[in-house]
Amino acid sequence: MAIPQITSGPSAPQPRVSRRTLLKGSAATAVAIGMAALPSARTAVEQSIPGTPSGPLRKGRVIDCHAHLTHRSRTTWEADDRKLIEAADKLGIDQLCCSTLTPRRPATADGFRECNRWTADGMRRFPGRVLGYCYVNPGYGREALEEIHRCVGERGFIGIKLYNEYTCMEPVVFPIVELATELGVPILQHAAHSHYFVEDQPRMSDGGHLAELARRYPEAMLICAHISGGGDWEWTIKALRHAPNVLLDTSGSVTDEGTVELAAAVVGVDRLLFGCDSSMTAGVGKIRGANLSAQDKEKILSGNMMRLLRRRKS
C-alpha cells in the first residue's frame, strides 16, 4: 500500500518556526536577514524525489521520526491529536511518524491491535501528516507477526515500534527483526541507559543491546529512540559508534548543549534522525541550535529518514 501523499491532505498553515531558521541556526539569524522577505519555507523547499515509489517523500521536508497519537482511553484524545498536528504546524514539522501505545505494559495482543487500528485511523484523519508505526509486544509471537503483516502490508505503516516488554536482545524479539528486514521497514526501539536500575522498566533496552542486535542482523534498520530522553546520552552515543545499521533519534525532553554535535562526530550525521517524542520545542530547538552545516541538518531533518523509508520492499 502506498504511503499517503502529503499533498492529498489539507495544507498546513505557514509555520512560525521556518525550516530556513532550522537549517541556518537561530531565530536571531532569521530576524537579521528579514523574515518577511523570505519566500515561504514550505514552498521554497518542496521538491518531489524522483524514484520514490509513490512520490510521497519530498526532499526538504521535516519528518519527526518519533511521535505518538493519544490512546483513546483518554477522553481528550481527539483534541490531543489535533494539538499535536497544530504544534507541528507551528514548528514547521511536515510529517510525524506515530505509534499509539497502550497506557500500561506489557501490551496484550488485543491492546496493540486496537492501538494500531487507531493509528491507521489517525493516518486517515491527518492524511500525509501522520505516518504509522505498528506497535507490537513480541511476546505474542505469531499474533505480533500477523499484526505487522497487516499494518505494513495492508495499512501502509512505515515501520515497527517496540517498547519495553522485552530487551531487544531477547530471542523472542528476533522474529520481529527478521520480518522487519524482510519487509524493508525500520524498527524504532524504546531505549535508555541510566547508571541505576530503572525499576519500572526492568526490560529496558539500551544502546549496547541495540549494537549487539545490529551485529546479529546487519541488514536490519534499527532506530535507537530518544537519545535526549534516555539517560546518559554520551554513553548511548559511544555504545553505538560501531553499529552502522543503528540510527539515533534525537528526541526527548533533555536539551543538553552539544548532544547533537557529539552524536554527529561519533556516529556520523548520516545516522541521525530528527525526532520530538512529544517534546516539540525541545526537539526543534536542539537541531536549530546544533553547530552543524545546513546540509547536515537537512539529512537529520528528513534526508536520513527518507533513505530508510525508500528501502521498503513492498
Next chain:
Amino acid sequence: MIVDVNAYLGHFAFRRLRHNTAAPLLALMDSKRIDKAVVSSVSAITYRNAQAGNEEVAEEVRGHRDRLIPFAVINPFYAGWQDDLKICHEEFGMAGLRLYPKWHNYQLSSACCRELVNAATERGIVISIPIRVEDNRQRSWLLNVPDVPLEEIVELVKAHPKARFILLNGIGYTRCPLGRKDNGLPPNYVIELSRLSAVLANELGQLITNLGAERVMFGTGMPFKYPDPALVKLEVLDASGADKEKIRSQNAMTWLRL
C-alpha cells in the same frame, strides 16, 4: 532586547560544558541575540566551599558587567556564609543568589536557610532556585540528587513574603499552588520558562493566564542547554507582543533593577 535569567559559567563535575567562560558565552549570546544574562558558578554546585566558585565568576565577568550579571551561590550550612554574602554583594556587586538545597544537602525550611533568605532580603537581593541542575535519569553513579519539590517552594514563598524568588528549570507549576490563579500566595516569585511547554500542554500559556505575563521570565539554561529551545518557545507562544516583551526582558529588567 532579550535578558536570560538562567545562565552559568564554570565547570560541571559530571559533563564537559562548552561556552562556559565569558568570551565563548558572550559569542553564543551574540549569535542568538541575547543581550544580557544572569550567570552563576557551575563549579560552586559541587565545590565544598562555594565561595571559591563565586570568586571565579567575579573574575570572569570583569569587563563584561554590561552584559553578564553575576549571582552568588551560597550554602547557608557552610562556615562563613555571612562573610561570603557580604563580599559577594558589596565587593563583587552580585545582585542575586542561586540556592541548591538538594545539592548542598539542606532544607529550605531550616533555620540557617531562613536566616540566609532574610539576610538577602534585607540587602534587596533576589534569590533564584534551580529546581534541578540536570535530568535525573542521566545522573552519575556517584550520587542521586532529587529535584527540589515544588511543595517546599510553596512553603518558602509563604514564609518570606518580602523576599523575591526566581524559580529556574522547573515544570509542573500548574499542578501545584505556585501556578494556579488566586492561589493565596504572595506574588513574590516569578517562573523561568526553559523547561515549560509552549505547545501541546502549553504550561507556559497557562501560567500567563493564571499569574500574568509579569510573573514569567525568559531563561535558557545555557551552557548546560542549547538556548534555542527557549527561543523557540517565545516564537510559538500565543501571547500578545506586549506580554512577550515582558517575558523577553522587561520583567527581568524590573526585578534586577537594570
